[in-house]
Amino acid sequence: MLHRTGVGVKFLLVFLLALGVSLQRENPWAILGAWALVVLGHLLAGTGVSGLLRRLWGLRWILLILTVPQLIFLEPQVALLNVSRVVAVIMVAGLFTLTTRTSDILEGFDRALAPLAKLGVDTSRISLALSLTIRSVPVILAFSGQIREALRARGRRVTPKALIMPLLVMSLRHAEETAEALAARGVR
Amino acid sequence: MPPSETLVAGPATAAVRGIAQMAMFAALVAVLGQPFAIPVVAGVPITLQTLGVMLAGAILGPWRGAGAMVLLHALVVAGLPLLAQGSGGLGVYAGPTAGFALGWIPAALVVGALTQWRWPLAWWRTALGVALGGIGVIYACGIPVMAYQLGLTLPQATAATAAFLPGDLAKAVIAVLITHALVKAYPAPFSWARRRGAPAR
Numbered sequence: 001m002l003h004r005t006g007v008g009v010k011f012l013l014v015f016l017l018a019l020g021v022s023l024q025r026e027n028p029w030a031i032l033g034a035w036a037l038v039v040l041g042h043l044l045a046g047t048g049v050s051g052l053l054r055r056l057w058g059l060r061w062i063l064l065i066l067t068v069p070q071l072i073f074l075e076p077q078v079a080l081l082n083v084s085r086v087v088a089v090i091m092v093a094g095l096f097t098l099t100t101r102t103s104d105i106l107e108g109f110d111r112a113l114a115p116l117a118k119l120g121v122d123t124s125r126i127s128l129a130l131s132l133t134i135r136s137v138p139v140i141l142a143f144s145g146q147i148r149e150a151l152r153a154r155g156r157r158v159t160p161k162a163l164i165m166p167l168l169v170m171s172l173r174h175a176e177e178t179a180e181a182l183a184a185r186g187v188r
Numbered sequence: 189m190p191p192s193e194t195l196v197a198g199p200a201t202a203a204v205r206g207i208a209q210m211a212m213f214a215a216l217v218a219v220l221g222q223p224f225a226i227p228v229v230a231g232v233p234i235t236l237q238t239l240g241v242m243l244a245g246a247i248l249g250p251w252r253g254a255g256a257m258v259l260l261h262a263l264v265v266a267g268l269p270l271l272a273q274g275s276g277g278l279g280v281y282a283g284p285t286a287g288f289a290l291g292w293i294p295a296a297l298v299v300g301a302l303t304q305w306r307w308p309l310a311w312w313r314t315a316l317g318v319a320l321g322g323i324g325v326i327y328a329c330g331i332p333v334m335a336y337q338l339g340l341t342l343p344q345a346t347a348a349t350a351a352f353l354p355g356d357l358a359k360a361v362i363a364v365l366i367t368h369a370l371v372k373a374y375p376a377p378f379s380w381a382r383r384r385g386a387p388a389r
Contacts, residue, residue: 011278018282025339061273062283069348070338082339090279097267097277105266129207133259134268136215144219160236161362167216168243168370172377175212179200182208188201 007100007108014096018089025085034088041095055094059087106130128187132178136171143170202379206252209377213244213256214263217292218270235272238356241292242322242363245299246314247370249380253296261290287333291326298325303367304381314367318360323353 017034024030042052066086070079109130113123147166151158200208217240245253260270269276271289280289302317303309327349335345371378 014278022282022337058275059279062275062285066284066338069340069344072348073340073344078339082337086282086284086337089282093282094277094279097279100267102267109262109266125203125207129211129255129259130262132208132211133214133263136212137218137270140212140215140219141222160239161366164236164239164243164362165366165369168247168366169374171212171216172209172247172374175208176200176205176376178212179205179208182204183200187204 005099007104008112010096010100011108014093017092021085021089021092025082028081031081031085031088034092035084038088038091038095041092042098045095045099047098055091055098056087059090062090063087128182136174139174140167140171143167143174206255209248210252210256210259213240213248213253214259216240217244217256217260218263218268221270221272222274236359237272238292238322238326239359239363241296241326242299242318242360243366245296245301245321246303246318246363246367247377248296248300249304249378250297250300251380253300254293257293257296261293264289284334284337285330286337288326288330291329294329295321295325297321300380304378305384306387307378307381307385309368309371309378309381311364311368314364315360318363318367322360322363323356326356 017037021030021034039052042048042055047055063083066083067079070082074082106127110123110127113121113126117123144163144167147163147170148158151162156162217237220236220240222235241257244256247253248256264270264276264280265278267277271280280286298321299317300321302320303314305313327346331342331345331349334340334349335342338345338348340348375382
């Protein structure tokens, strides 16, 4: 059920819910309601309790950033309420991501941007840029692997500066080649 | 037969080159956040992503730099795990660090505008741009959101953020060094500054 709801509707629902809980910050019932929704949502989405716990574990750094300053500056009860509220909202928003395919969200962007075409914006360029970005991530990962191997082969330490300079040059050259390849296929 | 214009593939237009560069830098910032790709202090969630943000603005100029950050955020909203330690999805924008991440967009704009204000680049302008944009703007966007989410006052939230300042200063220094090394080795991408040219006498 959650998987099949329209992208736009789901996005709006999650947005309103997150907004509502964030504005009702002093109300413990709102927080409890949000947590109930998180548990129910995960069960409906078919991740089970283990999936829910795994996603909570994924939030451990955020939890650390959240909790430490609050324990310094605030009462423990207030801190607990704040942390549980923020984590609940993050998990609710995560439900959207969990139950919606990336390709469907990208299609949703296309539809949401369609009115811009009437204003003379070339929306196909936006789609092109998004898909080029996705394609570029593995390319850059491969570049960084090559550079690390080359540095090690010469017995040099892999420091950020030694890595990033060649990575930038390789990435920018690749962008130039990509632009030429696109031009050769008639994209302008 | 006269040569048909549609069949002649000329050199890449500025728009297409810009799209390719923005896509590449969005991907670069994503890769800089993955610990298996880039060596960082073990286990600590400090990544080189803000270094990538500074470099995007400094190298591509304000509009393409900010455009690269918009692309990255669009894909994170779409659910791809492109932020620090493979986090992504809508949850990022509900968390306490949302302001810092969204601040990358105006940050790249400010870094780019100051760094590429004139051609050739000046050390002091790059340093100013990276400090104001890459640190100042990001903190100015991030701290109020964090304060609201955590229920802290602004001074308290600022104090909590101070722990990240030494790392960000180090990244700013590296960004200036890399930008000025790159502009000598490979000046082609700095097109915004070159179009603006030298100051009028």
